[in-house]
Amino acid sequence: VYLDHAATSWPKPTQVIDAVVSGMTDLGGNPGRSAHELAMDSARAVHAARCDVARLLGAPDPRDIAIVSGCTEGCNLVLKGFLGPGDRVVVSSLEHNSIARPLNALSVAGVEVIVVEADATGAVDPAAVAAAVASGPTRAVVCMHASNVAGTIQPIADLTRVAHDAGAAMIVDGAQGAGHVAVDVVALGVDAYVCSGHKALLGPEGVGVVYLAPGFAPREASQGGTGDGGINGDVHPTTRPQRYEAGTRNVPGILGLGAAARLLAEQGDATRAEEARLVRRLHEGLEYAGYTVLGPPADVPRVPIVSVTHPRLDADRLANALDERYGIATRAGLHCAPWAHRTLGSGATGALRLSLGWGSRDCDVDAALDALAELAR
Numbered sequence: 001v002y003l004d005h006a007a008t009s010w011p012k013p014t015q016v017i018d019a020v021v022s023g024m025t026d027l028g029g030n031p032g033r034s035a036h037e038l039a040m041d042s043a044r045a046v047h048a049a050r051c052d053v054a055r056l057l058g059a060p061d062p063r064d065i066a067i068v069s070g071c072t073e074g075c076n077l078v079l080k081g082f083l084g085p086g087d088r089v090v091v092s093s094l095e096h097n098s099i100a101r102p103l104n105a106l107s108v109a110g111v112e113v114i115v116v117e118a119d120a121t122g123a124v125d126p127a128a129v130a131a132a133v134a135s136g137p138t139r140a141v142v143c144m145h146a147s148n149v150a151g152t153i154q155p156i157a158d159l160t161r162v163a164h165d166a167g168a169a170m171i172v173d174g175a176q177g178a179g180h181v182a183v184d185v186v187a188l189g190v191d192a193y194v195c196s197g198h199k200a201l202l203g204p205e206g207v208g209v210v211y212l213a214p215g216f217a218p219r220e221a222s223q224g225g226t227g228d229g230g231i232n233g234d235v236h237p238t239t240r241p242q243r244y245e246a247g248t249r250n251v252p253g254i255l256g257l258g259a260a261a262r263l264l265a266e267q268g269d270a271t272r273a274e275e276a277r278l279v280r281r282l283h284e285g286l287e288y289a290g291y292t293v294l295g296p297p298a299d300v301p302r303v304p305i306v307s308v309t310h311p312r313l314d315a316d317r318l319a320n321a322l323d324e325r326y327g328i329a330t331r332a333g334l335h336c337a338p339w340a341h342r343t344l345g346s347g348a349t350g351a352l353r354l355s356l357g358w359g360s361r362d363c364d365v366d367a368a369l370d371a372l373a374e375l376a377r
């Protein structure tokens with residue numbers, strides 16, 4: 001029973017696996033480099049996958065989609081490429097280390113980081129963010145789309161309005177958003193939306209997506225080979241997506257991500273409806289069994305993540321018992337998000353996280369509820 005989809009989704013859909021294998025067998029060469037047929041086919045396949053990802057996220061121009069190694073690399077690219085000494089950034093207290101740690105490094109380099117506390121259910125209040133941006137000239141507001149601990153979905157369109165009214169850019173960590181939430185980057189109005197390819201987007205590990213709105217152009221993280229450059233070869237290109245894709249890409253991974261994007265375009269709505277139904281059952285069942293659920297109440301929509309504490313039982317021991325005695329995969333601890341656990345009141349203990357995803361079934365929820373009820377008896 002796999003309830004660790006928030007770490008990475010598993011199993012991957014057959015279409016994704018087939019596309020990865022095809023990327024290593026039917027295709028070859030290095031897209032954008034050589035001009036032989038194999039490399040040209042590879043380039044066409046990568047372009048098609050980029051278009052599929054752009055369509056899924058509502059990005060009108062696929063050149064605004066850069067494919068990187070994961071959400072961590074993408075967040076580093078955007079934050080370090082956009083912020084510099086003397087800038088001020090407003091960020092929520094729920095952020096993952098993929099945001100918290102680059103911002104910590106930037107604060108050492110002279111960026112002022114203002115943390116806005118989310119409430120005890122993990123909700124970020126746009127009014128609190130508005131007050132923070134009003135208290136000083138702010139270059140960017142940074143917030144996750146959905147919490148990897150509490151499952152809370154943040155009001156990104158409202159936060160974007162707050163940021164833009166103050167002349168700040170809106171940067172979103174969508175690692176737990178895209179896939180679990182239908183994303184339209186234009187409707188949200190964001191300047192940057194960064195996501196993992198391998199979580200709810202259902203792609204393989206080793207790919208992530210950075211959407212950069214037209215006109216929002218952080219510095220590139222690396223310079224190097226892009227397959228073009230012409231006569232002025234020493235200067236890294238400013239064209240998209242080449243600017244943000246120095247070096248050979250993970251072609252099989254990108255093809256897998258493209259296949260996943262096509263699958264989600266067809267099945268995303270049905271998958272999200274099923275996830276919403278299952279996560280509510282899981283939430284209510286855990287409360288009934290005596291566990292305290294972090295985050296919003298059961299009737300508030302959330303991504304399919306439920307983290308719990310128990311007055312007597314330690315989260316790590318619960319995860320071990322679930323694994324060893326019941327064959328149920330979950331994750332305990334701080335989930336790379338100590339800020340979020342502090343906000344939610346579980347900073348000292350951590351929590352047990354159960355996360356559902358594509359392919360989760362009622363019997364998975366039943367197995368977890370039966371096991372956790374037995375362990376709490």
Ligand SMILES: Cc1ncc(COP(=O)(O)O)c(C=O)c1O
Pocket residue numbers: 006007069070071072073096098144146147148173175176195196197198208336
């Ligand atoms: C909210 C959030 N941001 C960023 C990341 C990092 O993603 P990746 O593993 O793709 O680097 C995660 C992964 O757990 C996450 O949950």
